[in-house]
Amino acid sequence: MERRRFAVLGLGSFGLHLARTLHEMGHEVLALDQSRAALEAVEGRCARAVLADAADKAELEAAGVASADVAVVALGPRIDASTLATLFLRELGIREVITKALGLDHGRLLDRIGATEVIYPEREVARQLAHRLADPEVLDDLPFLEGYSLLELRAPEDLWGKTLAEAHLRRVHKMAVALIKRRERDREVSVPARPTERFRPGDVLVVLARDEDLAAFRQAHGGAA
Amino acid sequence: MRRYAVIGLGSFGMPLALELSRLGQRVTAIDANPERARDAQAQVHQALVADATDRDNLRAMGVEQVDAAVVSLGGHAEAAVRVVLHLTRLGVREIVAKCLDEEHGEILSRVGATRVVFPERDMATRVARRLHSRSVLDYLSLASGFSVVELAPTTKQIGKRLAELSLGQEQGVQVLAVKELVPERVVSAPAAEFVVKDSDILVVMGPEDAVRAMQEG
Numbered sequence: 001m002e003r004r005r006f007a008v009l010g011l012g013s014f015g016l017h018l019a020r021t022l023h024e025m026g027h028e029v030l031a032l033d034q035s036r037a038a039l040e041a042v043e044g045r046c047a048r049a050v051l052a053d054a055a056d057k058a059e060l061e062a063a064g065v066a067s068a069d070v071a072v073v074a075l076g077p078r079i080d081a082s083t084l085a086t087l088f089l090r091e092l093g094i095r096e097v098i099t100k101a102l103g104l105d106h107g108r109l110l111d112r113i114g115a116t117e118v119i120y121p122e123r124e125v126a127r128q129l130a131h132r133l134a135d136p137e138v139l140d141d142l143p144f145l146e147g148y149s150l151l152e153l154r155a156p157e158d159l160w161g162k163t164l165a166e167a168h169l170r171r172v173h174k175m176a177v178a179l180i181k182r183r184e185r186d187r188e189v190s191v192p193a194r195p196t197e198r199f200r201p202g203d204v205l206v207v208l209a210r211d212e213d214l215a216a217f218r219q220a221h222g223g224a225a
Numbered sequence: 226m227r228r229y230a231v232i233g234l235g236s237f238g239m240p241l242a243l244e245l246s247r248l249g250q251r252v253t254a255i256d257a258n259p260e261r262a263r264d265a266q267a268q269v270h271q272a273l274v275a276d277a278t279d280r281d282n283l284r285a286m287g288v289e290q291v292d293a294a295v296v297s298l299g300g301h302a303e304a305a306v307r308v309v310l311h312l313t314r315l316g317v318r319e320i321v322a323k324c325l326d327e328e329h330g331e332i333l334s335r336v337g338a339t340r341v342v343f344p345e346r347d348m349a350t351r352v353a354r355r356l357h358s359r360s361v362l363d364y365l366s367l368a369s370g371f372s373v374v375e376l377a378p379t380t381k382q383i384g385k386r387l388a389e390l391s392l393g394q395e396q397g398v399q400v401l402a403v404k405e406l407v408p409e410r411v412v413s414a415p416a417a418e419f420v421v422k423d424s425d426i427l428v429v430m431g432p433e434d435a436v437r438a439m440q441e442g
Contacts, residue, residue, distance in 0.1 A: 006356065013326065017349035025357050070356060098352070103236065121348035122237040129321065129342060130244035133229065133293055148402070148413070150373075170414040176401045178371060178430050192397025192432065206371075208401050208430065210413065 003027055007068035007094075008046075009054040009085055011038040014100055014121055015074035020045045032063055054085040057092075066092040073099040073115075079106050083113065090114040147210050150178065155203040156221035165195040173217045175209040226251055227292040230317075231269075232277045232308055234261040237323050237344060238297040243268050253286065278304045280311040288312065293319035296338075302329050306336055313337025373401070373430045378421050388417035393439055398431030 004027050008019040011033040019031045019042050029046040032054055033039050039049040052059040054075055065071060071089045075082040079102055089097045090113070099115040101107035107118045131149065159167050169175045177193040181204040191197060199205075209217070227250055231242040234256040242254045246269045254265040254272045266272040275282045277296075288294060294317050298305045302325050312320050313336060322338040324330035330341040354374075382390055392398045402413045406424040421427070429436065 004356070013343075013345035014349050017346045018353050021350060021353035022356065025353065027357070072352070119348065119352065122235075122344045123240045125342060125344035125347055126237045126239075126241035127244045129295070130241050130248060133295075133319075133321070134227070134245055134248040134250050171416070174414045176399060176414045176430070178399075178401075179397065193399065194395070194397060208413075213413075 004069045005067060006030070007032065007065045007071040007089075009033075009065075009071065009073045009089075010075035010082070010100075011035075011042060012074060012076045015072070016041055018072060018074070023047070030064065030068060032060075032065070053081075055081040057088040060085070060088050061092065065089065066094065068094055070094070070096040070098065073097065075100075077102065079109075082106075083109060086110055086115050087113045148208055149211075150206060150208050151214070152181070153205045153207055153217075155180075155199045155201075155205055157201075158221055159199045160201050162199055163195065164193055164197050164199070167199065169207070169217075173209070173220070174213045175207045175217060178206045178208060180205055228290065229253065230255060230286070230288045230291045230294040232256075232294060232296045233298040233305075233323075234258075234265055235297060235299045238295065239265065241295055241297070246270070253288075253291070255286065278307045278311075280314070283308075283311050283315060289315040289317060291317060293317070293321065295321045295323075297323035300325065305329075306332055309333050309338050310336040371430060372433050372436050373428065374436055375404075376427045376429055378423065378425060378427060380423075382421050383423045385421055386417065387415060387419045387421065390421070392429060393431060393435040396432060396435035398429060398435050398439060400427050401430050402428040404428065 006022050006027055007030045008015050009032045011019065011031055019029050023029045023046045031039070031042045031046045031049045032052050034051065034053050036051060039051060042049050050063040052063045054060060054073070071094045073082050073085045073089070075085060082099055086097055086099045096116050097114065098117045098119060099110045101110055101118045101120050107120065110118045164177060169177055179193050180191040180197060182189055182191055182200065183202060229245055229250055230253045231238050231245070232255045234242060234254055239261070242252050242265055246252045252269040254262065254269045255275055255277055256262045257274065257276045259274045262272040262274045273286055275286060277283055294312050296305050296308050298308065305322055309320055309322050320338045321340045321342060322333040324333055324341050324343050330343055333341050387400050392400070400415060402411050403415050403419060404411050404426040412419065
């Protein structure tokens with residue numbers, strides 16, 4: 001594994017979890033915050049924790065931020081601070097700067113001043129949840145594969161006894177089966193979708209599909225699922 | 226079409242209410258702040274100004290008739306707990322609540338939330354997974370221990386057929402789709418004979434452990 005150097009500016013819920021997770025993955029993490037209490041929460045769970053004001057370029061430099069491969073700015077409710085920090089990080093020559101936006105307008109501003117990526121945690125998670133709630137069969141929609149969703153389908157009767165390879169879901173219906181959920185001795189088990197796996201009555205398939213392919217599948221298999 | 230109450234229209238509740246509405250669902254959006262309720266008004270079935278921590282208000286709005294309620298009250302941890310408790314007592318079957326930290330999440334579950342979301346943490350995990358390896362372009366953790374990653378092919382993989390790539394197929398890892406750049410399109414459920422080009426992006430799914438092993442290798 002390639003060990004990368006990260007600077008995480010701001011240790012709210014997002015920054016804190018990010019810093020800890022990257023550290024656990026074996027990367028070198030420099031964590032920055034203005035509050036001592038916030039720094040204590042990452043103590044021993046990152047390479048270095050520094051008390052600094054991210055909106056002050058001199059303090060950022062002194063903290064050694066410039067050596068990071070990637071910097072992540074997650075400065076909570078202050079638009080001015082996260083905007084300035086993003087600008088300074090770019091000026092210090094950090095190639096990848098990822099900034100958490102507070103709203104769409106803030107995001108546009110961040111784009112303009114050179115953030116390589118802008119993220120909207122609440123908005124993204126909210127939209128995913130909306131899709132899952134609106135269609136209870138949908139487990140997740142894939143943010144990077146627009147128009148596709150991951151959903152649960154009952155195995156249609158005409159496929160019982162056939163193997164996954166024989167069902168030709170991939171070729172005919174453009175559907176990928178991720179796994180099969182099955183009850184065995186009163187427990188639900190997840191069975192990997194191997195080509196040789198045979199469908200059984202009561203199986204629930206977790207599939208990735210587009211809406212239109214799904215509709216065609218349902219029609220072809222007698223409106224099952 | 227299902228009926229929803231979205232209680233709290235901040236940076237989580239607002240996009241949620243609008244997206245549900247866009248998906249054709251019947252949404253009652255509730256906030257104590259008139260300005261926020263007004264912002265939602267044109268785009269949802271009904272927008273109401275009310276203090277949801279008051280159980281009588283919830284009942285008066287007919288909240289017990291919704292199929293699902295979503296509670297996201299920003300930094301007001303205690304208010305969220307109260308609202309979830311009221312919803313539970315009113316018999317709302319599906320209650321989704323946004324939590325501020327793990328403990329808050331546990332409290333919400335104990336008073337009856339059927340699902341707790343923690344957007345900041347979930348997104349942090351997703352970003353961390355992606356930053357972990359240069360070849361991982363995006364990462365999503367799915368239900369039941371499965372994950373999906375978007376991968377740039379390594380130099381060794383370019384020019385090979387999908388069937389020849391050792392991605393851990395025997396553990397259930399599979400290529401769900403290939404995003405082609407020229408011309409820009411998505412090939413879903415690609416055939417085993419598909420030949421990987423250097424401009425392609427592979428969308429791969431499998432059990433969490435197997436996907437992680439693939440990234441490390």
